[in-house]
Amino acid sequence: MRVLTTILHELVSLFVDDGTLAATILIWIAFYGLLLPLLPIGSWQGPILFIGLAFILVENALRGARPGSR
Amino acid sequence: MIDWVHTGPSILAAFLASFVEFVEALTVVLAIGIVRGWRPALTGTCLASVVLLALIVVFGPVLQAIPLNLVQLLVGALLLLFGMRWLRKAILRSAGVIPLHDEEAVFASETRSLRQSGSAVVSGWDAIAIAGSFKIVMLEGIEVVFIVVAIGATSGSLVPPAIGAGIALVAVVLLGVTLHRPLAVIPENALKFAVGVLLCAFGSFWTGEGIGIAWLGEDWSILALIAGFLIAAAAAVPICRARHVIPSPAK
Numbered sequence: 001m002r003v004l005t006t007i008l009h010e011l012v013s014l015f016v017d018d019g020t021l022a023a024t025i026l027i028w029i030a031f032y033g034l035l036l037p038l039l040p041i042g043s044w045q046g047p048i049l050f051i052g053l054a055f056i057l058v059e060n061a062l063r064g065a066r067p068g069s070r
Numbered sequence: 071m072i073d074w075v076h077t078g079p080s081i082l083a084a085f086l087a088s089f090v091e092f093v094e095a096l097t098v099v100l101a102i103g104i105v106r107g108w109r110p111a112l113t114g115t116c117l118a119s120v121v122l123l124a125l126i127v128v129f130g131p132v133l134q135a136i137p138l139n140l141v142q143l144l145v146g147a148l149l150l151l152f153g154m155r156w157l158r159k160a161i162l163r164s165a166g167v168i169p170l171h172d173e174e175a176v177f178a179s180e181t182r183s184l185r186q187s188g189s190a191v192v193s194g195w196d197a198i199a200i201a202g203s204f205k206i207v208m209l210e211g212i213e214v215v216f217i218v219v220a221i222g223a224t225s226g227s228l229v230p231p232a233i234g235a236g237i238a239l240v241a242v243v244l245l246g247v248t249l250h251r252p253l254a255v256i257p258e259n260a261l262k263f264a265v266g267v268l269l270c271a272f273g274s275f276w277t278g279e280g281i282g283i284a285w286l287g288e289d290w291s292i293l294a295l296i297a298g299f300l301i302a303a304a305a306a307v308p309i310c311r312a313r314h315v316i317p318s319p320a321k
Binding site: 006010011014015016017018021022025026029032033036037043045046047049050053054056057058060061062064065066067 | 155285286315
């Protein structure tokens with residue numbers, strides 16, 4: 001039973017390590033997905049999604065690197 | 071005709087990710103085999119492999135039966151969560167913020183704890199050893215299953231990622247059998263960095279497809295996403311390193 005619990009816990013932690021990172025990614029996807037049909041941005045749709053995700057990644061890593069953050 | 075724009079990165083991502091996971095599993099299975107014997111170590115490994123194979127057989131076709139744009143969104147988002155987590159850790163490890171994964175240290179610690187744990191032989195089977203190898207192969211293998219199923223479901227075929235994972239398994243087993251010690255010389259963080267970049271690129275692409283983005287250059291944009299994430303992550307490393315250094319107090 002303990003083995004199964006560990007595996008289940010590990011399964012969740014596959015996707016969620018830093019809760020803030022996971023939440024920000026999901027919020028950005030949901031926000032952008034809802035807004036996308038309303039935005040007249042044509043071929044910039046993909047690059048904007050990428051820029052948002054790259055920003056989230058770098059910001060989160062920088063926050064993690066701050067002394068005393070872990 | 072093989073579509074290498076899709077197939078190449080699929081095989082490469084599955085190979086690299088699986089290689090890292092198999093190396094981690096091998097370290098613990100080797101420790102169990104050396105300390106408690108090869109029969110229970112390999113029994114636990116085989117049992118976990120059967121369960122993992124069943125997961126691929128069950129979840130692979132199930133995902134392929136769901137409408138494509140829904141799978142792309144769901145799997146793309148999961149790939150992003152998974153890939154960003156790996157890439158963030160790889161950035162922080164490269165910057166020296168968190169320590170590198172040391173297979174020799176893991177091997178030494180596992181060996182010590184296995185020697186200290188007493189005998190738990192039930193009907194001739196070493197329960198501790200079987201459970202130990204089952205657990206580690208399941209834990210590391212489930213990540214491989216997720217990557218194979220996710221990449222397979224979104225690209226329409228399980229074959230390319232399964233080939234990548236299969237090659238990684240054979241390579242790690244051969245290295246393990248030959249060297250008979252943990253694969254400490256593998257540049258694990260560099261591999262994780264590369265896998266993180268590939269998974270983030272795939273995740274972004276499929277999430278974008280799922281929410282209705284018309285990618286410029288269609289599938290070729292995956293290569294642009296790989297380059298983009300690589301540049302962003304590589305640029306973050308020195309900044310994280312500089313930020314991590316605690317300024318010395320003024321004299």
